Amino acid sequence: MGKIERRETLLGELEQAQGLEALQAAIVGLRDHFRVDHMVYHWVSSNGEQFGCGTYSDAWVQRYVDRDYLRVDPVIIGCYQRFHPVDWKRLDWSSKAARAFQAEAIAHGVGNQGFSVPIRGPVGQFALFTVSHDCSDEDWVRFTEENRRDLILFAHEFNVRALELEPGRSPEQSRALSPREIDAMTLVALGYSRAQVAETLAISEHTLRVYIESARSKLGALNTTHAVARALSRGLIVV
């Protein structure tokens, strides 16, 4: 069976995958398909909960969690700010903590090469699809050039499956804001004071306050800042 056919088969299997175990099985299949040391899908849900599957050793995963390496790992830090899939070599390993982390990772069997695809969800979800391997720089460049597109595709497919696992996320859960409320909240989110917002919208400050309070009660928020946060998280306003 050729490479393309095998890829199609794996994609088909992934589309059928239900639940975390199936994803775990799928990622092992992918690792063998790409002939790399490790493949990991890791995901931070909108409520901060973490979740993942992959082929790293349990010891490494445990250590990673215990020591809160999320805040140290240049792969995470870099990908949080990036949009493109990225080769680990292009990340910032200059800090002392990062280098110590890297050494420890390699000691735990993580390859010296890596490639990660970041993907974001609507309410702050952040997922990382990573492939890691131990080889020379040249071999790695060749590998990533050959497989970049496939990796992106698999990353996306994993995300779709993973999102299904996220509990109780109905898009219509919150009443929409009225146009005026959206205007008001947007300007407030942009840092304008109430007086400025009222002036900008050409309404009295009292009226403005009614909008803000109305939006707050619709969003179930405790105060204006909370309401802005919720409106942003739910995509009701954009700044």
Place this chain on the structure above:
Amino acid sequence: MGKIERRETLLGELEQAQGLEALQAAIVGLRDHFRVDHMVYHWVSSNGEQFGCGTYSDAWVQRYVDRDYLRVDPVIIGCYQRFHPVDWKRLDWSSKAARAFQAEAIAHGVGNQGFSVPIRGPVGQFALFTVSHDCSDEDWVRFTEENRRDLILFAHEFNVRALELEPGRSPEQSRALSPREIDAMTLVALGYSRAQVAETLAISEHTLRVYIESARSKLGALNTTHAVARALSRGLIVV
């Protein structure tokens, strides 16, 4: 030339594409490849600026912008809250405004069927890769099932190109928040008052204030609400 080869050729061309004109040319090529009526790539940058390329008529684009249909279009509203690529039929067209919008869109040559792939960037960018066509429901289901993966792949490729067009976006432009600042801003975003946050973090309210002000200045924000909005938009905190 077979379909797969043609796809590979188009992907190759897209990877070479530089600038908006090249993207526009690429999207026309894609439309012909997929044999659909319209294909559009549309992107809201982190500073709110909009940008797009595609095959909709100028009249429709102009009208869309003039009437601020971004706030009405169920495709935009729905995809903002969603993660998956979505068929237009699954969106909420129940409101009067939405139906009026739909009728007008179809009158302007937009197909009755559509499929959109939402993709998000690290600092609030939001992109939508859309294909639209005029055909029966059955034909459309067949089309989307056949081409879903390819559409996702092209959406991603467009994003990579588009991000290159965004001016002066260095990943390190915004200093990261310190752990304590993240704690503070997160709790503030959750609606806690300063007193409550200080108590929760077991620090004095004065110290807390230092964190908030520090975060605010790092984020270039005008006030706390603004800082929370920016931190959320940039993915520095999650609520």
Place this chain on the structure above:
DNA sequence: CGACCCCTCGCTATTTTTGGGGAGGGGAAA
């Protein structure tokens, strides 16, 4: 070593926001 950032604490005064009332006209949906 010096510079820089992180964490922690303090004071006073002013400005702003919030919470509680109430009121009327217009439009859309049931």
Place this chain on the structure above:
DNA sequence: TTTCCCCTCCCCAAAAATAGCGAGGGGTCG
């Protein structure tokens, strides 16, 4: 037609956030 929501305006008192000054110990990086 009635009901509900949207838009607009007003007052007052209490609570909260902001602005300005200050201090010290700890770590990392060049």
